[in-house]
Amino acid sequence: MIDGAELDRAIERNKEAVMRELGDFCAQPSISTQDLGMREMARLVVRALERRGFSTRMVETPRYPAILAECRGQGDKKLLFYNHYDVQPPEPLDQWQSPPFQPTIREGKYFARGAMDDKGHLVCRLAAIDAVREVCGELPCTVKFLIEGEEEISSPSLEGVIADNSRDLEADLCLWEFGEVDGEGLSMQYLGFRGLLYVELSLQTLARDCHSGIWGSLMPNAAWRLNWALSSIKGMDERIRIPGFYERVVPPSEEDLRLMGDLPVISEAERSAMGAKGFIHPYSSPAEFYEKAVMTPSCTICGMGAGYLGEGQKTIIPAKAFAKADFRLVPDQTPEEILDKLKRHLDAEGFGDIHVNCLGMIYPSRTPVDHPYVRMVAESARDVYGRSQRIYPMSGGSGPAHYFRKHLGVPIMTAGVGYLGSNIHAPNEHIRLADFFNGIRHTARIIADLGGGLDG
Amino acid sequence: MIDGAELDRAIERNKEAVMRELGDFCAQPSISTQDLGMREMARLVVRALERRGFSTRMVETPRYPAILAECRGQGDKKLLFYNHYDVQPPEPLDQWQSPPFQPTIREGKYFARGAMDDKGHLVCRLAAIDAVREVCGELPCTVKFLIEGEEEISSPSLEGVIADNSRDLEADLCLWEFGEVDGEGLSMQYLGFRGLLYVELSLQTLARDCHSGIWGSLMPNAAWRLNWALSSIKGMDERIRIPGFYERVVPPSEEDLRLMGDLPVISEAERSAMGAKGFIHPYSSPAEFYEKAVMTPSCTICGMGAGYLGEGQKTIIPAKAFAKADFRLVPDQTPEEILDKLKRHLDAEGFGDIHVNCLGMIYPSRTPVDHPYVRMVAESARDVYGRSQRIYPMSGGSGPAHYFRKHLGVPIMTAGVGYLGSNIHAPNEHIRLADFFNGIRHTARIIADLGGGLDG
Numbered sequence: 001m002i003d004g005a006e007l008d009r010a011i012e013r014n015k016e017a018v019m020r021e022l023g024d025f026c027a028q029p030s031i032s033t034q035d036l037g038m039r040e041m042a043r044l045v046v047r048a049l050e051r052r053g054f055s056t057r058m059v060e061t062p063r064y065p066a067i068l069a070e071c072r073g074q075g076d077k078k079l080l081f082y083n084h085y086d087v088q089p090p091e092p093l094d095q096w097q098s099p100p101f102q103p104t105i106r107e108g109k110y111f112a113r114g115a116m117d118d119k120g121h122l123v124c125r126l127a128a129i130d131a132v133r134e135v136c137g138e139l140p141c142t143v144k145f146l147i148e149g150e151e152e153i154s155s156p157s158l159e160g161v162i163a164d165n166s167r168d169l170e171a172d173l174c175l176w177e178f179g180e181v182d183g184e185g186l187s188m189q190y191l192g193f194r195g196l197l198y199v200e201l202s203l204q205t206l207a208r209d210c211h212s213g214i215w216g217s218l219m220p221n222a223a224w225r226l227n228w229a230l231s232s233i234k235g236m237d238e239r240i241r242i243p244g245f246y247e248r249v250v251p252p253s254e255e256d257l258r259l260m261g262d263l264p265v266i267s268e269a270e271r272s273a274m275g276a277k278g279f280i281h282p283y284s285s286p287a288e289f290y291e292k293a294v295m296t297p298s299c300t301i302c303g304m305g306a307g308y309l310g311e312g313q314k315t316i317i318p319a320k321a322f323a324k325a326d327f328r329l330v331p332d333q334t335p336e337e338i339l340d341k342l343k344r345h346l347d348a349e350g351f352g353d354i355h356v357n358c359l360g361m362i363y364p365s366r367t368p369v370d371h372p373y374v375r376m377v378a379e380s381a382r383d384v385y386g387r388s389q390r391i392y393p394m395s396g397g398s399g400p401a402h403y404f405r406k407h408l409g410v411p412i413m414t415a416g417v418g419y420l421g422s423n424i425h426a427p428n429e430h431i432r433l434a435d436f437f438n439g440i441r442h443t444a445r446i447i448a449d450l451g452g453g454l455d456g
Numbered sequence: 457m458i459d460g461a462e463l464d465r466a467i468e469r470n471k472e473a474v475m476r477e478l479g480d481f482c483a484q485p486s487i488s489t490q491d492l493g494m495r496e497m498a499r500l501v502v503r504a505l506e507r508r509g510f511s512t513r514m515v516e517t518p519r520y521p522a523i524l525a526e527c528r529g530q531g532d533k534k535l536l537f538y539n540h541y542d543v544q545p546p547e548p549l550d551q552w553q554s555p556p557f558q559p560t561i562r563e564g565k566y567f568a569r570g571a572m573d574d575k576g577h578l579v580c581r582l583a584a585i586d587a588v589r590e591v592c593g594e595l596p597c598t599v600k601f602l603i604e605g606e607e608e609i610s611s612p613s614l615e616g617v618i619a620d621n622s623r624d625l626e627a628d629l630c631l632w633e634f635g636e637v638d639g640e641g642l643s644m645q646y647l648g649f650r651g652l653l654y655v656e657l658s659l660q661t662l663a664r665d666c667h668s669g670i671w672g673s674l675m676p677n678a679a680w681r682l683n684w685a686l687s688s689i690k691g692m693d694e695r696i697r698i699p700g701f702y703e704r705v706v707p708p709s710e711e712d713l714r715l716m717g718d719l720p721v722i723s724e725a726e727r728s729a730m731g732a733k734g735f736i737h738p739y740s741s742p743a744e745f746y747e748k749a750v751m752t753p754s755c756t757i758c759g760m761g762a763g764y765l766g767e768g769q770k771t772i773i774p775a776k777a778f779a780k781a782d783f784r785l786v787p788d789q790t791p792e793e794i795l796d797k798l799k800r801h802l803d804a805e806g807f808g809d810i811h812v813n814c815l816g817m818i819y820p821s822r823t824p825v826d827h828p829y830v831r832m833v834a835e836s837a838r839d840v841y842g843r844s845q846r847i848y849p850m851s852g853g854s855g856p857a858h859y860f861r862k863h864l865g866v867p868i869m870t871a872g873v874g875y876l877g878s879n880i881h882a883p884n885e886h887i888r889l890a891d892f893f894n895g896i897r898h899t900a901r902i903i904a905d906l907g908g909g910l911d912g
Contacts, residue, residue: 234680278676300771318760
């Protein structure tokens, strides 16, 4: 049995080295979409793992290699950390208060591109490993890493890497690339992610824009047709009208409803700080709020453009129009199924002239709420945050968790160093240092607990 | 009585001087929206009129003066020419084959910004006056001009100028600022213009764009709401759904239908050259075609924008959305009435959060098809074009004709120097020189006919 207080002391002793490693990682740009610093960052990560005695392997892909690493421990349990070494582009640069690749501490917050997503998390996992080893001499379970370089460009190679290396990646538990605390400082356990289908709808009704006076009553208008097509997809009741769209939606279980009933809902103050007059779905309980927010699929118009967008009047019929939209999917919907139904729907409604271009697909994925490690990971938090994790059966966002479930059958959980205000993908990305060290303490306890347990 | 052949010989003799005057006018930029060369152009016009013995007066307005001019003739008939001395900006400059303010002749075509709209027409009127005088010694009727400098910025001062000077502007016939020949080379007589209501609809549902995964099932989406609002205004049947929208539409008279039944419809070849698969309203006769094209109001989305318009995926809920739309109105609709009905409709449909900003208003206007001068002007064309004018009871476009009808009660007709390919408001604006001289010959005959007649 391992003593939690000893773990915390080891973490405290290593503080300086950990901050140095975080600084080295965050100072190295690694922007996958711009091919900037990617090889250099991969080498930094490999060195950090090898220094710790991990056997590592670079798995080449058409773009950036994935890093596989393993360090055997006592016992037969295996923990897999999924992380990524690429980051989002830092633009718009003028909105950063300090340069994005020059890590800066202000008021207990650590600012850098990648501070949370995902270098802070990667360093958190490494620091937790160091602390456990320092206390125990060796790891109480086998620890594996899968660290990809293409997460910010939709993980195009990830499924292949997992499928081709499924024996090496086999594990009892996968700790996801991120974790957050909520507004009350409690750690959040997300057990699922919605899927995604991202499409661009476009059409052209005329060779070029033409005069709205002469032709307004004669010529087909691309903007009108796009409007009607979109309105045929979702009506003011917020219900998606594509036939069969909800067919494969699995309703929340009793246990889901019970867990969601204990979660705090977004407060009136938070909602109105976002400028919204109300939520689009009314609700009468926390369980209903979460059922609508994350257990129900959505369709969002993300962008829409046609014709004249400048100042003042221009009297034209737009020849072209387009919209970008995403569908967030829940089990057991699949992006292929929804894409197919969307196309059939448009054809059936008389919009065969609208071209549907698929820009992205992610499967929805869930870890069963009654998996025994869910409780274990949640309870590991108690000693750090004063309470066990709050368990969210699903989150609204999307991620490539499906591939891990499909090829490895592993349960996936979240625990980490972020909070809801971390500005991921935005200027001034940061973590709070207190959260960072709490994340390390929690991760160390998860390693210890999976390996056989912590002193009570 | 005046001899048409003599008029033509006089026009032929003055050819060089006319071309020089056209060149001087077109070489002088006069872009009202950019305040470029406006005073210089006004002075050029005043000098051209005074040289011809017209008494002229500058009527100051908040932006550019209107020029009023008069030259008394024999008899008591009065002809009013409405023209404008401002032009559209020439941009995009890189699409001009010769500089826009450096008039250039290529293959019988005269290229310059303003060649048709409206300097070619102004010079045409002056050249016709010169020819009539040369043949008759003096004008057979009084000729007046109203030449404004704000036509290309929606004539904000025109109604005031007309109302304040209605006695000076009183006339038996107003020749409109433009005229065109059709694809067969026949002159077109437009007896009416549709009105215009130009609005921008905009809304904001959030303080800023937010993440479509986390918030997609919760937060109101400005793009969706705009879509539903627009679809509530016009459906796929192309019928406008604003209650009472068609209430004041005057259906075509028997005479309108008879005249429209004789007009050529847009050919399949012309339609398909514009890239359109079909017209939005089916028709079974020329009269029905024109009834739908110009005697029925329309609503055109001219521009529409929300959220992310760049390449690839961005997963956001747009906080803001807007659309620009014009309504083309027919007698007896008014822009105020339609604006009011639009606002009531949006409120009633639950879109009280959509802001309606009115960017422009023009009244519809018609000259009665049985006015005796309609036939006279149409017949004046026979000697020039080999056939009388084709009479269009309405055109699809809009113009400030209503103010002339309202304050002066004058019938308004079109005859001039353009053709359907003149590229007005576009790069490479031009007139065909043959059309230019035919326009002068026709205008001279109109002056002669109003003054008492031409030799048969």
